[in-house]
Every structure is written in structure tokens, then in C-alpha cells.
Amino acid sequence: MDHDHTANAHHAARPTCWTVVVPGPFFGGFTYHLEAGQTPPCPGARVRVPFGKSERVAVVIEAAEPDGQETRPIAAVLDPEPLLDDRTLACLRWAAAYYHHPLGEVVFAALPKALRGERELQVEALSLTESGRQALEDGAARGERQREALATLKDADDAVPATALAAAAVRRRLIEHGWAQIVSMTAPADWPSSSENDKTTAPALKNEQAVAVEAVAAGLARFGAWLLQGVTGSGKTEVYLALIEQVLESGRQVLVVVPEISLTPQLIQRFARRLDVVPAVLHSGLADGERLAAWRAVAAGKAQLVIGTRSAAFVPLPKAGLIVVDEEHDAALKQQEGFLYHARDVLVWRARQLDVPILLGSATPSLETLRHAWDGRYHHLHLTERATGAPMPNIHCLDIRAQPMEGGLSPALMRAIERHLLAGGQVMLYLNRRGYASSLVCHACGWVAGCPHCDAFLTWHRQAGRLRCHHCGFEQGVPADCPSCQAPLSVRGMGTEQLEDVLAARFPGFGIVRLDRDATAGKGVMAESLARVARGEARLVVGTQMLVKGHDFPGVSLVGVVNADQALFASDFRGPERFAQSLLQVAGRAGRAERPGEVLVQTHDPEHPVLRRLLSEDYEAVMAAELAEREQAELPPTRFAALVRADAPNGAAARAFLTRVADDLRERQGDELAVWGPVSAPLARRAGRYRFQLLLLARVRSVLHQALWQVDESVGSRRPGQGLRWSVDVDPIDLA
Ligand code: ADP
Ligand code: ZN
Numbered sequence: 001m002d003h004d005h006t007a008n009a010h011h012a013a014r015p016t017c018w019t020v021v022v023p024g025p026f027f028g029g030f031t032y033h034l035e036a037g038q039t040p041p042c043p044g045a046r047v048r049v050p051f052g053k054s055e056r057v058a059v060v061i062e063a064a065e066p067d068g069q070e071t072r073p074i075a076a077v078l079d080p081e082p083l084l085d086d087r088t089l090a091c092l093r094w095a096a097a098y099y100h101h102p103l104g105e106v107v108f109a110a111l112p113k114a115l116r117g118e119r120e121l122q123v124e125a126l127s128l129t130e131s132g133r134q135a136l137e138d139g140a141a142r143g144e145r146q147r148e149a150l151a152t153l154k155d156a157d158d159a160v161p162a163t164a165l166a167a168a169a170v171r172r173r174l175i176e177h178g179w180a181q182i183v184s185m186t187a188p189a190d191w192p193s194s195s196e197n198d199k200t201t202a203p204a205l206k207n208e209q210a211v212a213v214e215a216v217a218a219g220l221a222r223f224g225a226w227l228l229q230g231v232t233g234s235g236k237t238e239v240y241l242a243l244i245e246q247v248l249e250s251g252r253q254v255l256v257v258v259p260e261i262s263l264t265p266q267l268i269q270r271f272a273r274r275l276d277v278v279p280a281v282l283h284s285g286l287a288d289g290e291r292l293a294a295w296r297a298v299a300a301g302k303a304q305l306v307i308g309t310r311s312a313a314f315v316p317l318p319k320a321g322l323i324v325v326d327e328e329h330d331a332a333l334k335q336q337e338g339f340l341y342h343a344r345d346v347l348v349w350r351a352r353q354l355d356v357p358i359l360l361g362s363a364t365p366s367l368e369t370l371r372h373a374w375d376g377r378y379h380h381l382h383l384t385e386r387a388t389g390a391p392m393p394n395i396h397c398l399d400i401r402a403q404p405m406e407g408g409l410s411p412a413l414m415r416a417i418e419r420h421l422l423a424g425g426q427v428m429l430y431l432n433r434r435g436y437a438s439s440l441v442c443h444a445c446g447w448v449a450g451c452p453h454c455d456a457f458l459t460w461h462r463q464a465g466r467l468r469c470h471h472c473g474f475e476q477g478v479p480a481d482c483p484s485c486q487a488p489l490s491v492r493g494m495g496t497e498q499l500e501d502v503l504a505a506r507f508p509g510f511g512i513v514r515l516d517r518d519a520t521a522g523k524g525v526m527a528e529s530l531a532r533v534a535r536g537e538a539r540l541v542v543g544t545q546m547l548v549k550g551h552d553f554p555g556v557s558l559v560g561v562v563n564a565d566q567a568l569f570a571s572d573f574r575g576p577e578r579f580a581q582s583l584l585q586v587a588g589r590a591g592r593a594e595r596p597g598e599v600l601v602q603t604h605d606p607e608h609p610v611l612r613r614l615l616s617e618d619y620e621a622v623m624a625a626e627l628a629e630r631e632q633a634e635l636p637p638t639r640f641a642a643l644v645r646a647d648a649p650n651g652a653a654a655r656a657f658l659t660r661v662a663d664d665l666r667e668r669q670g671d672e673l674a675v676w677g678p679v680s681a682p683l684a685r686r687a688g689r690y691r692f693q694l695l696l697l698a699r700v701r702s703v704l705h706q707a708l709w710q711v712d713e714s715v716g717s718r719r720p721g722q723g724l725r726w727s728v729d730v731d732p733i734d735l736a
């Protein structure tokens with residue numbers, strides 16, 4: 001082999017070896033060597049390596065000891081400087097181990113898409129030659145613009161990017177004279193230092209806000225986790241802003257992570273104008289180039305304020321000073337596909353690593369975080385009043401048993417809607433199911449429109465005239481009558497489209513806006529809908545989970561929760577927690593000082609303990625009771641949990657695989673580990689694949705991780721053949 005030859009010839013300079021990772025289902029890294037004469041790469045830089053029969057882009061993790069095994073040479077070093085600094089690499093290695101996910105996948109997920117391939121960060125630049133220096137001194141360069149460019153080159157330590165230096169004609173002249181030469185350099189990461197907006201001034205903080213700011217500010221120099229629990233509108237964002245301002249002034253960086261849906265232009269503007277900075281925004285909806293520019297500016301320490309969604313959790317922060325996670329309870333902070341991490345948990349780890357404080361904000365904190373606060377591991381700050389002085393709305397149940405329902409609405413709710421509309425208020429109706437109807441059924445023969453690839457019903461989208469599967473994306477036309485007996489079809493289960501129709505027919509002329517994924521798909525539609533509500537043109541608002549997050553509707557005086565039972569009786573053990581959070585969040589969106597809000601919750605079970613506690617006690621009391629139930633049932637957060645999921649086109653193969661895994665774990669792990677299953681996943685078939693899962697629970701985290709390592713080791717690959725795929729979900733947030 002060629003490279004052996006080289007190695008022997010230059011015995012003194014043995015090729016150094018490097019461990020690199022590539023994306024794919026591989027647990028470890030791969031070792032390559034460097035041929036003599038190549039500049040060694042840095043950990044965190046990209047290289048191109050031969051891989052199988054082709055070449056791939058890889059990221060260097062660390063230097064490796066040559067272990068006598070034959071290695072292949074690195075084909076090219078793509079980055080002269082690392083893209084990921086040491087601390088970020090350490091975090092990614094921790095995350096890969098903690099979430100039992102292949103390191104290559106984790107590392108590549110942390111890079112902006114534009115850098116996952118070979119895209120170079122090199123630009124054409126000019127540097128001063130000796131005769132250029134002369135020309136500047138003895139005045140040989142006459143043209144003013146030429147002299148200016150030469151002076152710039154002289155002042156710069158390094159080369160200067162061509163386009164930043166001078167017009168093309170001037171540059172050509174410099175090169176013709178031999179005063180400057182073309183070199184290539186890593187494109188500098190630039191970021192504007194001021195927003196050039198008029199700076200808005202902060203309101204005088206209320207007492208509770210000031211207490212919170214002071215407490216966190218006193219600990220800015222070191223790690224500390226702070227839970228800022230404050231009802232919606234209590235001024236949590238003002239607390240963030242006051243602290244961020246201090247950190248920015250000290251020249252350090254702040255990372256703010258929010259759920260996807262709350263990352264609105266309004267939020268970004270609010271930060272930009274208050275702090276007089278241009279925030280670097282990082283989210284998946286950006287064009288690759290925009291994202292790359294923002295990411296690099298942050299990684300270079302140039303952009304001081306970063307606002308992003310969960311994937312921003314891994315951006316390098318060379319000058320970190322503070323981390324903020326808003327809506328820390330929100331399930332959108334957990335990545336649900338591929339590399340399954342929870343941004344909040346990753347950031348708590350990072351804050352500790354970077355030795356900076358982390359501020360977790362929510363009106364309805366997760367049980368996990370509350371428990372840490374109750375145990376004293378996190379500091380607990382409260383904002384109990386709305387900053388605007390508006391009282392919290394009153395919540396009442398509507399017992400809908402045996403009520404004549406009209407389009408999902410009880411007579412009592414109808415009357416309340418009418419009353420509020422006539423009194424000049426706005427009304428918001430929350431129903432967490434989009435589409436027109438959840439299914440089409442035949443009462444004559446029992447036929448139901450189901451997805452051919454999933455164990456799920458097709459949702460009827462009437463406006464689009466389609467039946468759609470919300471799990472795999474399958475869609476088809478709507479049959480005119482029953483395909484099996486030709487009887488007319490009827491609808492079952494109501495969606496937001498139908499609710500909109502019912503309200504439009506019953507309350508014409510009041511204007512109605514629907515907020516769900518279908519209704520807001522087009523660019524700018526969402527903003528326009530929100531504006532119609534804000535201007536009072538739409539007095540009725542219908543929506544899904546989208547209503548719960550991010551937007552305030554101060555003119556809304558009545559909130560109707562159309563179907564509470566959907567959440568109360570969810571099969572997932574987190575159902576009650578989710579319900580309490582959604583209800584309080586949706587309630588918190590409404591009402592202002594002069595018009596206290598009213599919240600009406602339709603249910604078939606008004607005696608449900610969670611509902612009763614929510615009506616009579618506060619959120620923390622509900623959560624304390626919930627924690628006791630979880631302890632009883634030996635479920636998270638009182639136990640550490642992981643799901644091992646497997647799916648295959650052949651159900652028996654998936655089940656047999658997990659049975660083997662379960663038997664092996666039961667045999668080799670002690671009583672410390674509880675193994676539940678395998679059982680069918682709640683959605684037993686999805687996109688033509690049969691899904692099974694195994695739930696592992698342990699009191700001690702290390703027991704759980706040991707078990708997962710054992711599984712990795714004994715199975716060896718995430719793709720063990722027969723079309724079988726398996727994955728691990730550590731700290732699963734739902735069991736679906
Ligand atoms: P949260 O983030 O808790 O929902 P915000 O910080 O967005 O609350 O504040 C809600 C509203 O109250 C905003 O319009 C904000 O400008 C206003 N506000 C916040 N703090 C104060 C204060 N100290 N004085 C006056 N208005 C305030
Ligand atoms: Zn039929």
C-alpha cells in the first residue's frame with residue numbers, strides 16, 4: 001500500500017493519526033493518518049477522508065495513537081481553524097454519551113447545514129507586498145484610492161478580504177503594480193454592533209421583578225440554575241432583558257432559547273430595540289447562508305446576543321455570560337426525531353461547563369424543573385402578579401354530560417360566547433385538533449377512513465378537499481359515499497375547521513380567525529391573522545396549540561376550552577401535567593386590567609382531581625400532587641427513564657428483537673433496573689413500519705446508562721438487518 005511506503009521512508013516523522021467522525025449509525029469514530037507534508041488539522045475542523053469506496057466530509061475529534069492497525073490517509077484538511085471549539089466538542093461528546101446517540105450524528109447536527117458538506121469558508125483576499133510598502137512610503141502610489149487601500153493593508157495585521165478593501169478596478173491596479181498579492185483567507189465572521197434603531201427604555205421594575213434581577217445579577221460570575229416562575233404577563237421577559245443588558249455591557253455573550261413558535265419577529269424586535277444590538281437568530285427556517293453567517297458570528301464571539309430555537313443549544317459561545325431558556329416546560333424544546341436531545345437539559349449542562357448562570361422561565365414549569373427547585377438544587381424565583389395589573393382570569397368547568405351539543409359547543413358555552421361578543425369582548429376557543437373532522441365513518445357498515453400505512457384515522461380537511469394522515473403525510477381525495485357499501489358517510493370528532501364553520505354560521509358578522517398549522521401555512525398569513533385580532537376586526541379566534549404559545553390577546557375576555565377530556569384522558573402519563581400547563585397558558589393569554597377574563601372548560605368529568613385542584617388551588621399544588629402520583633407509580637421524574645424503540649416492516653421481527661434485548665437486560669442487570677415491555681407503541685404502525693418499545697426505569701441514573709451501554713454493546717449496530725431500526729430515547733417526554 002502506498003502510505004505504508006511513505007511511513008517507512010520517513011521513519012522519523014511517523015504519520016500522526018486522528019480520530020474523526022462522520023454522520024451515520026456508527027458508535028465510534030474512525031482513525032486516519034496524515035501524510036507527510038500535510039498541515040495537521042485541529043480537533044473541531046473538517047477534513048475529507050476516503051470512506052468505503054467514496055470520500056466523505058468528517059470532523060476531527062482528537063489525535064489518536066497509531067495502534068498498529070492499517071489506516072487510510074486524510075485526503076484534505078478543509079478548515080485551517082476549528083469550527084467547533086474544545087468546550088463545544090466536549091459538550092457534544094457528553095451529549096452523545098448521555099443520549100446514547102452516534103457521535104458523528106451529534107457533531108453534524110451541531111453544525112449549520114452549509115458546513116455539513118465541503119463548503120469552504122475561504123475568500124479571496126489581498127495582502128501587502130514589500131514593494132507595496134515602499135510605494136506607500138516613497139509616494140509612488142499617486143491615486144488617492146490606491147493609497148487608501150495600501151494604507152488599509154499596512155494597518156491590517158493580516159490579509160484583507162478583497163471586496164472589503166476597494167473597488168475591483170483599484171485592486172487590479174495594485175496587483176498590476178505588484179504592490180499587493182492575492183491570497184486566500186478564512187472569511188471573517190462579521191456582525192453589526194448596533195441595531196440602529198431607537199432604543200426603547202425599560203419600565204421601572206416592579207418589586208418582584210427587581211428582586212429576581214438582583215438575585216441573579218449577584219451570581220452572574222458563576223454557574224447557578226434559576227427557575228423564574230411567573231404567570232403570563234408577569235414581566236419575565238423584562239427580567240431577562242435587565243439581566244441581559246448587564247451581561248452585554250460586560251462584553252459577554254447571552255444565549256436565549258425559546259420554543260419554535262414563540263420565535264416571532266415581535267420578540268426579536270423587542271430584544272433588538274431594548275438592547276440596541278442585532279440579535280443573531282438561529283432557527284431551522286432560515287436560508288442556509290443566513291444561518292451560516294449568524295452561527296459564525298456567534299462562534300467567533302462577534303455577535304453578543306443569540307436568540308434561537310432548540311438547535312441553537314449547541315452553538316459555540318466563546319464569551320458566554322448567561323443562558324436563558326424561555327417556556328422551559330415546552331415540549332418543543334425536545335428534539336423528537338433523529339438525535340433526541342432536550343435543549344433545556346443540554347443547556348443546564350453547558351451552563352455548568354461554561355460556569356455561567358442559566359435562567360429557566362415559565363408560567364407553568366415542568367415537573368422536572370419544579371422538583372429541582374423544591375429540592376433546592378435550583379434557585380426559585382416567583383412573579384405572582386401581572387405587570388400590567390390585570391387580574392388572572394376565573395376558571396370554571398362546564399359539565400357537558402347529557403347536554404345537547406351543537407358543533408361541539410354546549411348551550412352554556414354558546415350563551416357565554418354571545419354575552420362576551422355583545423359586551424364588546426373577543427372570544428378565543430381552544431381545540432387541539434386541526435382539520436374538519438378527525439374521521440369519516442359509515443354508520444351502515446362501520447367503514448372508517450383509515451391510513452393504509454399507519455394505525456390511524458385520516459383527518460378530513462374540508463377546505464383542501466383531502467383526507468390526510470397526520471402521522472405519515474399520506475393523503476387522498478374524499479370519497480362521495482362509503483367505498484364498501486355506498487351508504488352516505490358521516491363525520492366523527494371535531495376539528496378546528498368545523499368549529500370555525502359552526503361559529504361563523506352562529507355568530508355572523510363578528511369576524512373570525514383560525515390559527516392552526518393549516519390556516520397559517522402561507523408566508524405572512526400568521527402575521528396578518530394576528531393583526532386582524534389585534535385590530536379587533538376578528539372578534540372570534542379559533543385555534544390549536546398555537547394559541548397556547550407566544551401570542552398575547554389582550555382584548556380577549558372569554559376563553560373556551562372545547563374538549564378538555566382529550567388531554568385529561570390521554571394515555572400518556574404526562575397527560576395531567578400537560579393539561580394543567582395548556583389550560584393555564586391559554587388562560588394567561590387573555591384579559592387586561594379593565595376587563596377580567598373568564599375561562600370555561602368543557603368536560604364530561606368535572607370531578608376529575610386535576611381539574612378540581614386547578615380550580616381551587618394553585619399550579620404548584622397541582623404539581624405537588626402529581627409528583628406524589630409519579631412517585632407511587634415509579635415514573636419520572638422520580639425515576640430515570642429511557643425508551644428503546646424498534647420498528648420494522650415485519651412486526652414479529654421488531655418484537656422479537658426487543659424481547660431479546662429485554663431478556664438480556666433482565667438477566668444481566670439487577671433489580672435496580674425495571675424493564676417494561678416490549679409493548680406495541682401507542683401508534684402501532686406508522687408509515688408501513690410496525691413499532692414496539694421497551695421502557696427502562698431506574699432510581700439511579702448510572703444504572704440506566706449501564707443498561708443502555710449493554711444494549712449498544714450486545715447489538716453492535718443501530719441497523720442490525722432485516723430492515724430493523726432501533727433507537728434510544730433518554731428522558732422521553734412522551735411514550736408515543
Ligand atoms: P412575560 O414574559 O412574563 O409574559 P412580559 O415581560 O412580556 O411578561 O410583560 C408583559 C407586559 O407587561 C408587557 O407588555 C411588558 O411591556 C409589560 N411590563 C413588564 N414589566 C413591566 C413593568 N415593570 N412596568 C410596566 N409594564 C411592564
Ligand atoms: Zn359502508
Ligand code: ZN
Nearest residue numbers: 451454469472
Ligand atoms: Zn399514515
